[in-house]
Amino acid sequence: MRKLMAAAFMLLAGAGTAQTRTIWDGAYTDAQAERGHTAYMQNCSRCHGESLMGTFEVPPLVGRIIPYYSGSSLAVFLDYISTAMPLGRPGSLSPATNADIMAYILKFNEVPSGSKELTADTARAIQFTPKPRKK
Ligand code: HEC
Numbered sequence: 001m002r003k004l005m006a007a008a009f010m011l012l013a014g015a016g017t018a019q020t021r022t023i024w025d026g027a028y029t030d031a032q033a034e035r036g037h038t039a040y041m042q043n044c045s046r047c048h049g050e051s052l053m054g055t056f057e058v059p060p061l062v063g064r065i066i067p068y069y070s071g072s073s074l075a076v077f078l079d080y081i082s083t084a085m086p087l088g089r090p091g092s093l094s095p096a097t098n099a100d101i102m103a104y105i106l107k108f109n110e111v112p113s114g115s116k117e118l119t120a121d122t123a124r125a126i127q128f129t130p131k132p133r134k135k
Helices: 002-018 030-043 065-069 074-084 095-108
Strands: none
Touching: 030 095, 065 074, 074 095
16 A cells, blocks of 8 residues: 555656646747747737737737637647648748747746747647746
């Protein structure tokens, strides 16, 4: 019995460290969000607006985005913008540019930056979760 509990504990501890990285742990860098801002203004702001509020026909990229994607990894969001956006010429931006734009959108949503750049690879291991109450 004791052995079993020790094994269960190790499983839990392992899961806690390896799998629960979230957007609130620093998923992108400030420099990256800066590049993303430029790319956003060139490729997205025409429809989604300079303050990401969208319009009557275009959804906003601020506010509802995080609750909407909660439980998914950043890769889901990145895949969407990489394949469906910019509307009219979808898939036309490079993977690096799409990651930069996503960094900018996170920053605009008050998600804190960190020390590592976001890539299509790291995006897979980072989860959207609702904002923690206090950190
Ligand atoms: C020509 C106008 C246009 C441009 C340019 C454009 N979008 Fe969109 N975007 C839309 C419309 C319209 C929708 C809603 C699409 C739908 O429901 O199928 C949308 C939906 C989205 C969504 C889903 C939002 C949600 O809440 O479901 C994301 C994310 C997004 N766009 C990101 C971007 C990014 C990033 C860029 C720039 C690389 C971009 N869009 C450029 C018009 C545009």
